[in-house]
Amino acid sequence: MSELLLKALIAGGVIAIAAAPLGCLVVWRRMAYFGDATSHAGLLGIVLGTALGINLSLGVALLAALMAIAVTVATRRGRYAVDTILGVFAHSALAIGLVAAALVPGVRLDVEQTLIGDILFLTWDEIIFMAVGGAVILLVILWRWRDLLNATLHPDLMVAEGGKIILDRLFLTLTLALFVALAMKLIGVLLITAMLILPAAAARPVARSPEAMVGLSMMIGLMSVVAGIWFSWTTDAPAGPSIVVISALCFVLSNLGSRLRA
Amino acid sequence: MSVTPLIRTENLEVRAGKRRLIHDISLEICPGEILTIIGPNGAGKSTLLKALIGAIPVDDGRIVRRDGLRIGYTPQIVQLEKTIPIPVKRFLTLAGRVGAVARREVIAQTNIEGLLESQMANLSGGELQRVLLARALLRQPDLLILDEPTQGLDQPAETQFYRLISMVREQTGCGIVMVSHDLHVVMAESDRVICLNGHVCCSGEPAVVSEAPEYKAMFGARAALAPYQHHHDHSHEHHEHV
Numbered sequence: 001m002s003e004l005l006l007k008a009l010i011a012g013g014v015i016a017i018a019a020a021p022l023g024c025l026v027v028w029r030r031m032a033y034f035g036d037a038t039s040h041a042g043l044l045g046i047v048l049g050t051a052l053g054i055n056l057s058l059g060v061a062l063l064a065a066l067m068a069i070a071v072t073v074a075t076r077r078g079r080y081a082v083d084t085i086l087g088v089f090a091h092s093a094l095a096i097g098l099v100a101a102a103l104v105p106g107v108r109l110d111v112e113q114t115l116i117g118d119i120l121f122l123t124w125d126e127i128i129f130m131a132v133g134g135a136v137i138l139l140v141i142l143w144r145w146r147d148l149l150n151a152t153l154h155p156d157l158m159v160a161e162g163g164k165i166i167l168d169r170l171f172l173t174l175t176l177a178l179f180v181a182l183a184m185k186l187i188g189v190l191l192i193t194a195m196l197i198l199p200a201a202a203a204r205p206v207a208r209s210p211e212a213m214v215g216l217s218m219m220i221g222l223m224s225v226v227a228g229i230w231f232s233w234t235t236d237a238p239a240g241p242s243i244v245v246i247s248a249l250c251f252v253l254s255n256l257g258s259r260l261r262a
Numbered sequence: 263m264s265v266t267p268l269i270r271t272e273n274l275e276v277r278a279g280k281r282r283l284i285h286d287i288s289l290e291i292c293p294g295e296i297l298t299i300i301g302p303n304g305a306g307k308s309t310l311l312k313a314l315i316g317a318i319p320v321d322d323g324r325i326v327r328r329d330g331l332r333i334g335y336t337p338q339i340v341q342l343e344k345t346i347p348i349p350v351k352r353f354l355t356l357a358g359r360v361g362a363v364a365r366r367e368v369i370a371q372t373n374i375e376g377l378l379e380s381q382m383a384n385l386s387g388g389e390l391q392r393v394l395l396a397r398a399l400l401r402q403p404d405l406l407i408l409d410e411p412t413q414g415l416d417q418p419a420e421t422q423f424y425r426l427i428s429m430v431r432e433q434t435g436c437g438i439v440m441v442s443h444d445l446h447v448v449m450a451e452s453d454r455v456i457c458l459n460g461h462v463c464c465s466g467e468p469a470v471v472s473e474a475p476e477y478k479a480m481f482g483a484r485a486a487l488a489p490y491q492h493h494h495d496h497s498h499e500h501h502e503h504v
Contacts, residue, residue, distance in 0.1 A: 028346040102484070150356055153343050160315040160335030207347045208381070262419065 008119040008229050011127050015183045015195060018222030019133035022179055022192065023200035023221075025172060026193075028152045032085035034071060035193035038173075039180045041067035041089050041190045042099030043114055043189045050107045057129060061181035067093060068173035093175045094189070117188030117240035119229065126185060133182045146169050149210055161261045187240040198247035199224065205258035220250045265292045266328055268437045269314060270407045273323035276309050283309045285429075286461050287323070291405065296427070297439045301458035302480065307441045308338075310458065311409050314439065332335045334398030334436075335407045339390045339414055344383045349395050351378040357400040371433070372396040373424065388415025389421060396457065399430065406430070406469040410441040424451075 042060040053088050071089050075082045086232025101109040113121070141148065150158040151168045159165055199217035207213030228243030235242075246247055267290035274287040284306035291297050298308050312318045313325065315335050354365070369375055372392045377385065385393065391411055398406055412420045413428070428451050431438060442448050448455055448468055456465040457477050464474040471477050 022264060030345075146356055149346075149348075152346055153348075153353075153356075154337040154341055156312060156315060156317045156335060156337050159317040160333050160407065165317070203293060204345075204347065209352050210346055210348055211352075213347055222392070 003188065004120060005233060007124070007127055009226065011119065011122050011130055012079070012225030012239075013187050014127075014130045014134040014242065015186055015224055016199070016225045017218055018137045018179055019195050019221055020199060020218035022137065022176060023196035023217055024203075024214050025141075025148060025152065026176075026196050027200040027204065032193060032197050033083055033090060034068070035176065035180075035196050037071050037090040037209060038064040038068050038085050038098065038176055039184075039192035040093040042092060042180050042192075043185050044100055045181075046114055046184070047097055047100045047104055047107055047109065050109065057126075057181045057184070061177055062183050064177035064180040065163050065174060068177050070117055072169055072173060080234065097189075112151050113171075113188070113216060114184075115188050115190050116192070116238050117184070117186050119186055119232070119239040122185060130186075132183045133178055137178055137182075140171055144168070148172065162233055167247045187243070191240050191244050194244045194247065195221070198244060198251055202251040202254045205254050220247065224250065266329050267292050267326075268331055269316075271323065271325045272326070274310075274313060274320060276306070276313050276318060276323035276327060277321045282460065283300045283481060284313070284361060284458070284460055286291075286460075289456065289462070289465075290320050291439055293404065294363045294435045295438050296431060296438045296440075296451055297452045298452040299439065299458055300448060300455060300456045301463075304461055307458055307459045308409060309334075311407055311439070315407055328404070331405060332401055332405060333405050334401045334403030336391070336394035336409060336411060338409045339387060339394065342382070342390070346381050350379070350380055351372065352394065353382055354378075354397055354400060354451075357397045358401045364402065368396050371430070372399070373501060388419040388423070390425070391415065395426070395430075399434070402434075404436055404466075406436050406438045408438065411439050412442065420504070427451075 007045055010085045010169035026032060041063045045063030046056055048054040048063065052059070067089065074085050074089070080088075098111065099112075101107060101111060110118075141238040147163045147168055148160050148171075150161065150163065151165065155165055155168075158168065178185060179196070180192055183195055187195050199221040200213065202220050203213045203216035207216055224243050224246040231237060231246070233237035264291060267274075270290040275285040276283045276384060287310060287498050289297070299310065302308050309318065313320055315333055316325075335338070354369075365458055369378070370397055374389070374392050374396055377389055380389075382393070391414070395406075395408070395411070398408075401500075406428075412423055415423060427440075428437060430436070432453070447493050450468060454470040455468050457463040457474070457480065458473055459480060464471055464476040466474070
């Protein structure tokens, strides 16, 4: 097997595994747009990171985290519906990132690569960074799992039992920001949310428990990564979108399947 | 003999921006006591409960909880997230570590053996209320806080639920605060009813509140409070409160 392919598969696998529990939480808590806002802010992170000469992943994680906090604060005011605010933030972040990429001196950005990712440009260092980051995400979620589920069912349920809502939000948004930084290079700004929510949504009709849904979406994610990369390898189609197309197929199939059974 | 209240509020005030949601709320709940809160929509009933469990900050006044107070809380069933697949069995384990014996007891008490494998999203209103109560009881609470526990129940189910609450009080001796969505039917065993409309309009035993001019002014003369009655052959200790 070529090293290129091996790297792509390892990176894709790490992202699919880390995406599963986060994706389920995003689906349960209706945060799909939240994912968009944070990942779109990542583009600006890359531009600023390049301009300032700091580590790009750090730049992305910082901007994504800032965005996550800004969105959390902004959605607490009641003037707009939550999806309006998230839409405004998500699209503004993308537009600002694109404009900045063109205007900030010294930044020569391959826009297409940033938007849809490029699996061929991964170095071993980056893959190790992804693996460590993915492990951090899984550990944090595992540690907070009961509180995360309780707060998903009803925030006050967690609070009444001694949990802190601010901690719940903080850990979830920070792990999401970290995920954006990890997945950026592989899948691109535009499709990071897809990587989160499609496998989880495909797992939903079949799953009977929260943990089963995470496990299933992990499997669907891994399968999408393998099939998507194979497809991209043989046809020269971009890898990120190919992975998402396979996930979308899984979504259709699992919904059709559960309809037929019912 | 004086009993330490489980929870006590002094001139409690919660604001949203400049608007006062609730204000000048002073109340206390002692072990074994049932307090029912009624009031029109927007009266601040849920706000008061949220403040009691510590989910929203207090803007003025204070809340004093007894040391080590364990609260069992049931949210409104309509506000439970239904997109998450979760069987009743798993939902109960989310209450934390509970001994097998205590778990069996609570399951029997709330009569939910037959529901353990069911998905939460597929339960009827009455079943869901019992499951929520079971989960709150698993925490062996000193204080039960129930937000509209009879929402989605028909009359017989409501009667049954009140009987269950009454049994829980006798067996565990915990204090109970509940919000009633129905202004006309409150549990007869309520030691006190608080009629809330931003502030405490009137309070007292169910029979007293239903005769209070403030109550009649708010809900109209026709809205006679009809405490639900059921036969019981025991007596409770009644504590003296202000």
